[in-house]
Amino acid sequence: MTESFRVKLNFDSTRPIYMQIIDEIKRAVARNTLVPGEKLPSQRELAEATRVNPNTVQRAYREMEAMGLVETRRGEGTYIREDEGLLANLRSEMAKTAVDSFVRQTIALGLTEEEVLELVSSVYKVIRRDGRGEEGHGR
Amino acid sequence: MAAEMLVQTDNLMKRFGRTKATDGISVAIPKGIVVGLIGPNGSGKSTFLKLLAGLLRPDKGSVKINGVPVGLRTKAWVSYQPEIDHLYNWMTVEQVLEFAASLVPDWRWERADELIGFLNLEKNAKVGNLSKGMRGRLKLAVTLSRDADLFLLDEPLSGIDPPSRLRIIKSLIGGYEAGRHTMILSTHEVAETEGIFDRVIFLDEGQIKVDEDAQTLRSRYGRSIQGLFEEVYQ
């Protein structure tokens, strides 16, 4: 059992808490903070750690099970499913969300598609040159 | 759904002198949820909890638990924790637990031992020698060591130091069995306990201003209960 991933919750949001929990776990999987086959904290442990109603955590775990993200092994706990396709899907799903948000922002700023693509290219170059990791900020 | 509500009050009224501490409160609380009773000082939170605990009698209206008017019978189903320090100063932690255990039908020693351990309470320490934070922890241990239907906690975090607050909140979550236990926590410090509420009731001057599912409120306004609380009581 590892608590190397942190679940950060924002109560000033319209997004239900149980969904935020799922988002955070998905993020952790996409970033390899949680690996397939790894055991999640027990529902009660996570509820205590995040100071959230155990009901809410239970709902999150149930939804993740229904999504195929986790599986519960009787008497042992809940584990991230070992599924290659899962990881890839998750990554692409999260990337899509990030890009979607990004594109909308640039549209709002009045940039054209060409300008955006150029911008993306130059930013990549800068990041690679400075040797920074993929840990960025932002939602 | 005709399921019997655990707590049912109907136009509950209680006054002290000329002040109406509770002024026509009608709520129906089902079994198995955590309710946050929120409001500023003097809004009637303590009075309401005492009416549920049987420490105060209604002037008008009714208050029932499991369909039974609050009285000797309902006290067996309710574990109440007041805001004040109500444990005898001269008793040791161990004596307090034994005393409390003897007075109720639903005491669980395994839970008590677990809580004493987690809350770092020393069995031989005298209550009078404990710090405020430690006394708050002990109160909680006494309250949560019962297998009651309804837990009433009046400002369990008020005046408590941060490490103790964390332990207290974790203890609340740790022992809570959703669907089986019902908790009503009164507080005017909402930020730390926000996440555990299934439902929130805002009280002001003895009346209910808001009575809703916590998540519904957050989703509707895009604001935390803490934030809404600040806005409502501006």
Add this chain to the structure above:
Amino acid sequence: MKGFAQLFKKDMESIGLMTVLLGVGIVLWDVFLYTRLGLWHSRAVVALTMVPLGVIVLWVVLQAIQVYRHEWQTGGIYLVLSVPQPGWKIALSKLAVVFASFTIHLILATVGFIWVLRASASYSGGIQLFGLAAEALFQSGAATGWLFKMTLVSGFAYWLMGLAMAVMLQLAYTCSRLTSRLRFLAGLAGFFVIQWLVGLCGAAGYYVFSWVPDLVLWVPAHALGITDPAHSMASLPVQGAKVFIDSGILLGNALGFVLLFITTSYLLENVIEV
């Protein structure tokens, strides 16, 4: 019954110090007076040994109230009234500790008194108790027997009186807790009303229980002031008079006290607010 045992233990703790202090005080007092025999006037010494007998009643008054007051002072009343304990159990525990305490004190005071009285017999001074010289009391078997009986009877009556005081005071205190202002006055007024009510019960008992045979108390001649120099000091008090005590009144009063206790229990369970 574990609830009652714990309640009793807790209530005892709240007045325990007072109990011990007085107990020790009585013993020290009597021991001190014992040492004064032969140095002070015997009559004075014996009279002083009776002082604790008066003081212990004052103690009952203080303890009966304190055992209740303690709950409100410490906030313990919140715990006691939020758990499913019936009013009578709470009230009985608080009454029992006062009884226990008073019983101990009464025994100590009585034993101490008789001890000093007996010792005074060997000193000159002519102590007269119930018209009988102390020497006679302890030298004549019959007289000693009579003294023993008298001590038991009067001790028992005194004990009952202490009990009665406790019951009345505890109800008065409980009633005073029904108001938020002028509590002392309310309690005081309540106490007098309660005494009056007990009196009423006694009066009612006079009629209702008139069929119950009266109690007879045998009082020796000497105590009635009938002295006969012809009888030596070692003789039995064969001449005397019978005193009748109306048992109807006593029964009425006793029932009254039971009603008071029931009232206290009822108030604690159904009326008192915190």
